[in-house]
């Protein structure tokens with residue numbers, strides 16, 4: 039099955055929960071999870087934009103935000119972010135990310151970025 043993928047806008051990704059796909063409005067705080075890419079992965083073309091991240095454990099593609107290189111977040115060692123509507127969902131999402139990491143080359147590899 040080929041997944042039709044429409045690239046969302048940066049603002050849209052920033053205000054949409056990566057876990058439950060709900061819109062995060064002004065009525066709630068936005069939680070984020072910072073991720074580190076593999077050293078060999080080149081994500082420079084996504085800087086200041088959104089990046090598709092294929093997650094095989096849930097069979098979905100989630101959109102991450104890649105801050106520009108000069109952003110404080112990048113200097114702190116986080117290469118891309120997911121936004122979430124609650125801390126609880128954040129924890130669940132983190133577990134999935136850990137699973138993906140265990141599987142190996144998926145989330146932090148360069149291959150899935152094409």
Ligand SMILES: [Zn+2]
Pocket residue numbers: 055056057058059060122123124127
């Ligand atoms: Zn949510």
